[in-house]
Amino acid sequence: MNDTERFDDWVRSEIESLDTAPENFRQDALWQQLQGELHPKKQQVFLSMRWVSIAAAIALFLLACGLWWRFWPESAVVATIDMPSNIQPKKPTVPLPAFEKAEPQAKEKRAQKTSPKTQNNQRPAQEENKVAEKIIPLENFEKPIIQIESIAHPEIIVAEVTTPTQPSVEMPKVAIAHVPKSKPYFKIVHANELTDYQRTEEAKAKEIQTQKFVVIHWQTSNSPSPTQNSLMSYIKKKSE
């Protein structure tokens, strides 16, 4: 081994003996970089709280709309003409029955999704004929007719009432009276409202009886204007 080779060996051995990292070597920083390259993090979608709150508000709104759509009170349908202003329908206090539990007729009416007045103004003549066919003579009714007679607004006629599924609610009797075909008006009210209405009318009737007022049986099955005809017949009988 000549001097050159010995020099090379000496330099090599000295350099290889340097196991420690130099001071200027940023070992940890380089490792972090290396980790970032070797194990890239999955791209995360950072949504700001603002967008999250907006999305939550939209979701709540849609949920509320869905609930309103599903549980809005449409279990009872009452046809009325010239509803008195002092008898305003009250909002139902009893929980309403589910949409699925209602009768098929009520389901069909819900499916139309139009307001009752506009719906009935646009109702074709065939439906009016059907309503006319369903008219039940008033002689067939006892108590409901009395109730209707006792009130000062005989135009209020029950056209159709769906049966509520709740047992606690007293079922109003169904009565379809004669409705003038020229001017049909309907209003959809809940069965509970109808019971409240009946109670008030019963109270009125009792009051009339206690005060010994005369109840005029004004309504007939074929009179076009029942109030006027009944009054006229009463006056005629009295004059005779």
Next chain:
Amino acid sequence: MCKENNRFAQNRLYDAFSGRLFRLCMRYLRHEQEAEEVLMNGFLKFFRSLPDFEYRDDNSLEVWLKRIVINEALMQLRRQKALPVFSDSNEVETIASMTSIEYSIDAEGIYAAILELPVGYRTVFNLYVMEGYTHDEIAQELHIQAGTSKSQLSKARAMLQQLLTQRGYERYRTI
């Protein structure tokens, strides 16, 4: 475990070799940032090609890792066009030799002296002396002739000895 991309195993391997390999990079490149970049690229290649590596022993692993890093360093020098245009001279310089050798010189001093060598000199010196390349392999790597490699090597030796002498190592002198 490194083959399974295990972080802990990778960290162990990195801690074991990174310091030594950083010194290796610094022997070829001038700046620390370049050395770090080359070292990181070398480790990346190493870890990514590790599943294809057939492990025999730790020595073979280290040799393979060093070769990857050296190739990265040479590629970096080529990209920077830092490798000098070697003169195609077959003339072999006078081989430096040492009359008296005493192996007590500080290793850090030698390392610092090597870093002061010109890029062409130290590249050939590192490849030949430190990595054990032959002149033909060096010629192939650096796209020069083998004689050029020999001459660069002898010049590098002479300059290194001169640097060591200037730093107080009077016992070492060139002939």
